[in-house]
Amino acid sequence: MTAASVTQMKCACSSCLCVVNISDAIQKDGQYYCSDACANGHPDGAGCSHAGCECDS
Ligand SMILES: [Zn+2]
Ligand SMILES: [Zn+2]
Ligand SMILES: [Zn+2]
Numbered sequence: 001m002t003a004a005s006v007t008q009m010k011c012a013c014s015s016c017l018c019v020v021n022i023s024d025a026i027q028k029d030g031q032y033y034c035s036d037a038c039a040n041g042h043p044d045g046a047g048c049s050h051a052g053c054e055c056d057s
Contacts, residue, residue: 013038016048016055 011018012031016038025032026039033039035048038055047056 011035011038011048011055013042013048013055017053018048018050018055 007022008019009022009025009032010016011020011025011034013033016034018034018038020032020034022032025034026036027033028039034050037044037046037048042056045056047053
């Protein structure tokens with residue numbers, strides 16, 4: 001039996017709605033982000049570029 005493990009997480013950016021696979025996510029400070037923009041705190045005001053996500057605003 002293999003233990004079930006979590007493979008998806010919501011992006012750690014608080015206003016981002018994206019869910020990322022842990023294997024694909026950008027890891028920073030032990031948290032998982034959907035994109036470099038989220039991981040870096042949106043330094044340029046750019047969003048994560050995912051449709052329907054407004055985490056840049
Ligand atoms: Zn997003
Ligand atoms: Zn994100
Ligand atoms: Zn974000």
